[in-house]
Amino acid sequence: MSRSISDSDLVSTFAHLGIDRDSAAHYAGRLEHLLLINRCGECSTYHHPPRPMCPKCWSTDVAATEVTGDGVIDLLIFLHQGPQAPGVDYSTPYPVASVALDEQAGLRFTATVIGSPNEEIAIGQRVTLDWFDRAGVPTPAFRLVGGAA
């Protein structure tokens, strides 16, 4: 897949997230506000994080494929301290959620949750995908469906 950004710029933008050739398409998608999850061209199974082969059928025909980002919160924590990151000070505990995506049972994506006070965020709630900028880089996040109660 041709990209509008050079490999060098892509790698320097996402070096702190551990980008490699197998995950490059996923991270390039973020720059276009697209959540891309690897999907097998043979058996249609999604997997994440991006691997060079389909874990289900061993096909190498895997491609970063857009998903809606709609799903349900499976795992949820609030960081009272954590790694230094632009715009995160932890004075309000920072939510991190692993969301079971609607596309496939057991397929999860992890991101923060924005747009609601922490008291309203809980395991089992439906969310949808949103984006925010961190140091100028588009970053995926989840938002409770229906917004704040």
Place this chain on the structure above:
Amino acid sequence: MSTSSRNPMKDQVAFAGAATTGFSAHNTDRTPLSLAAEACSKLLRECGLKASDIDGICGPSSVSAGDLQNTLGIPELTWWSNPPIPFVNQVIQAASAVHAGVCDTVLVYHVPYRHAFFTASALRDPFRRVMPAIAPGGNPDTMWGPIGYTAWASRYIHEYNVPKERFGLVAINDRSNAQDNPGAAMREPMTMDDYMSARMVRWPLCLLDMDVPVDGADAFIITTTERARDLPFSPVMINAAVLGMVDANVEDQTVSLEHHGHHVVAKALKAKSDFWIDDIDVYFPYDGFTIITLNWLENIGFCGRGEAGDFLAANWDAEKNRILINGRIPVNPHGGALSEGGSQGSGHIREAIHQLQGRAGVRQVANARRTMVTAGGFFYNAQGLALHRD
């Protein structure tokens, strides 16, 4: 796939001894190599072994086998390795090398160390700051590594409606036991109020749910059971040893609390060992996070799903303020990772050996003959070890 019971190494390889520097929850002015050399030289003296009696070395990569050989003046090695922790991995590799005849007597070591990643005070030490980073930084939007245990602790509470006080029993057990261990880093008594009011780090886990970063070292001799019989201490035989991992091993993709590495370990250890949980005299579940101990108790079969907290409350020795399973089996009598110090399993295995050799001092479990160590967590590092003596 069926679980194999094949185990030709059974009881052929043994621990001849174990020693420790003791652990400190403060930055020492020591390097990992200095701590390893102290523990190893102490153990070699206790076992009456000379440098030239050692022909294998195995420990984590924070101290290379070559640097340790050079420091201790061990003349010749025919085998060495620096595999990743937790520590049952070092044990399995060393025992396998002995069983295969690649070497005869292995010096095995671990160095729990207050790396800059773990604490702010460690980060302030310039010598620690320049050591290789042990974890990636800069990304809060992840369930990576230790954070994954918090994620699944949260899920555990959600699924089984477990009050947080049940997690506290794991921490209090360790602290009560550590009071009898002069080498433990944290020995002040802990109450449930202390636990419940501890600083929140990653909700729902607080500071006292997480193991203590320490400086220290453990050392072990692994050799043939036959050779160990000629050394001063009773051989502690490796009856079975396994690692366990499933395909969905990434922290946020783990299928559930009912399907991860622990379950592979439980099946494989049971298939390969000659004894099981009702036969043991002391038990060593991993406790790098309180949730790991609760889930081990369930996954190894002491109780059902989500019942570990109630099980601990029902098996509580009120007099000593600690766990005593069936009124008989102490759990992590050395204080575990939460109070002796975070040793990635080496402290548990060292205490298991001392208990079976009758060398555990005031902590000695009467007539301890069999034990199990269930080390590691859910994702990349579940491990099991069944040990016994004659």
